[in-house]
Amino acid sequence: MTKLVRFGLGALTLGAMSLTLGSGVALADDYAGQSYSDASKAIGDAGQKAVIATSVGDSTDQGDCVVTRSQKADWLKGDNFSPVTDTVLLYLNCNAKLATAGKPGNSLASPEGQAEKAAEEEQAAKDAAAQQSQSSELATPGGNG
Known part of the structure; x- marks a missing residue:
């Protein structure tokens, strides 16, 4: 094989590996930027439970805290270790705007x-x-x- 063909195959392999292993999936956060009261209402309307994962600051009322990010609960529960599918974890910023x-x-x-x-x-x-x-x-x- 010529050097050019080897180089091309190497580049192609490297590119395929980087696409396969290096690209993450970006997911939109439906609740980031909303107040806790608005986000928890929307979560409840969707038939799920809102749970505060963390809260930073204490300058505002809890309902006015801003959701910085959210994620589906990723734990198991019960004797049969069923995945939790009805809970959304909210991370709140309760500092002043x-x-x-x-x-x-x-x-x-x-x-x-x-x-x-x-x-x-x-x-x-x-x-x-x-x-x-x-x-x-x-x-x-x-x-x-």
């Missing part, structure tokens, strides 16, 4: 912190516009009529 003095949360430098700050600023602008509109209506002679 933005860190402030004395309260842990997302850093303003993080993508999550930047998104929260932008959402807060957008809501503040909407509130200011609504208040301005209401003030203008009250200041207009004759009111709304």
